[in-house]
Amino acid sequence: MGVGGIPGPAGHSVRQYVSGLCAATLGLCAAGWLALAPVASGYRADRVGGALHQAAHQAALHQAALHRAALADWGTAAALGVVSLATLLAWIVAWRRRLRADGILAPSARRRAWREARAQRRQERRRKHDEVRAADVTEPAAGPPDPARVLNELRALLVPLLDAAEAVRPDPDPDQEEAAHGERARQEPPRQEAGHAEPVRGEPAVAASAVPMPRPGGLAAMESMLAGAELLMVAGSEEEAW
């Protein structure tokens, strides 16, 4: 038979928890006693009795020794108190876990409800966070649109049209191409000179160089529009930076 008349292995387990609790409680009591003893018990009596019958320097030594003893007791009491309290709590927690595992102690409904509510709140928070992240990936936060992104989208829309138009157009004559190229080259210097004399609001000269490989015909107009839009976006972003 174990503690409390409990037979078998259950008695063993009860005994070990009870002994642990007793030792921790004794430690707490000893800590309290050690904290009070220098003040309450015979230290002062020893000091007084010793001082009467000894030389002055021996009495001083004796008092210093008792002072050291008091400090040691207080320090030990503090450490013992902390350790005993922690040990007591650890034994209590261990025993409660054991009782719950054996089915003797049922988990309290309020605690279970609190745990379930907390788990549910965490799940909701995680779900909201995932939704926000998914929304940010598809549509970034509202604000000024990214110029580079807008231009890329424009290009993606226009390039297929340009390619389709080029596919429909018949193969150009090489002589006609050279003539068109020469005409364009002749037109460029006067435009540039005009640009030096009167500062034009910048687009044509720069636009001609911005279009990497201009295509003949009406397609050049579309490309120049694209280049112009790019310049406007860049200018707008520079203004914002200012």
Add this chain to the structure above:
Amino acid sequence: MVNRGALAGLAVIFAIGAWLIAAPLVLRYQPAGTRWTGASRLDAAAGAALAVAAAAAFLVALAGRVGELYAQASTDAETGQGAE
């Protein structure tokens, strides 16, 4: 199911008890060759009580844990034989 923290706490309490027994000599508030002062006696007594109690509790907890392991092993053996 005794957690290690609880056992470690008992070991620390034993160590503090041993320290209390040795403190008068270590801190030299008990002169050698003289009658023991009240402080020394008090510390030694408290230290001895703590050390004995902590050691006993530690050994009982250890014995209980070993008993649980034996019981678990015999249960496993029975279920294994039953399965066969």
